[in-house]
Amino acid sequence: MKHYFFLLLVFFSVFGFSQKSKIDLKNIEKSLKNSDSPYNYEKLIFKYKGYPKSLDSIEAQYLYYGRNFRDDKVSTTDDAFKSLADAFKENNFEECIKQGKVLYDKDPTNLDVLLVLLRAYDSQKDGSNFMHHLSQFRSLTEGMKNSGDGTSEKTAYLVNSVGDEYILLNILNIGKDYVRGSKPTKDGMFDIWEKDGRKLYIKILYLDFKIN
Structure with missing residues (x-):
């Protein structure tokens, strides 16, 4: 499935210049579960789903790395994702949207699911949904890229x-x-x-x- 994603990503110009930030996974886990924290998961996911462009880089990183501490993640080994992948390979984009929306509701920060939905909405000329998910994709992947500079183990x-x-x-x-x-x-x-x-x-x- 991954080689399909290489083809999809060619069409996306994702990154500008942003400041690198050290990822504190322990603090991310604690803050996401704390209802009083500005980085509480429910607060962040509300912004992410409603208006992803309003997320700053730190909020995006909390959502992206916060997936490690959730129990409702969708794995590429799950039968539901395999079914979505099969529909994608068959260019059955209506089915991709149908199945992808279900998986997105369960795991909205899953990059694999977002990429399938992007390709499907693009094929259907659905610019509104395409741009909405592209904004989400950009936020998450920018957070990932700004986790380091890749020049050493310490800054990987x-x-x-x-x-x-x-x-x-x-x-x-x-x-x-x-x-x-x-x-x-x-x-x-x-x-x-x-x-x-x-x-x-x-x-x-x-x-x-x-x-x-």
Whole structure:
């Protein structure tokens, strides 16, 4: 399914210049669950669904990395997502929208689901829904990109999944001519992408890791 997403992302100019920010996962988890916090999940998801352009970069990062602490995530291994992927491969975009809306309601910050909906709404010439989800996609992926600069382990880009890593790689124009190496860490895995002496570090979080 991922190679389809490479094709989709070619059409999106996503990023401007933004300040990098250190991701504090422990604080993100605490704040999202705290009803008094300005970064409470329900407050942020309300803005995200209603007017995603109103999210600032920190709020977007809380939503993106906050997926690690939720129990209602949609996985690419779930039967429901596999069914959506099959409809996508068959270019059955009406069915993509039908199934995608269900998965979006369950897991609205899922980048894979957003990409399918974007392609489906584009095919149906539904500019309103397309632009709405594109704004959401931009907010989340900008938050992901601003997690680091990729020049070292300490400043590695931080992503929630391998699928999100490939979305980031495409945005950064990192192609097949890069060689990947991997290194385990206590709460995830470093992927090191290298070409002509240049190294790019991306840290993939384990979805079930625990912060002590």
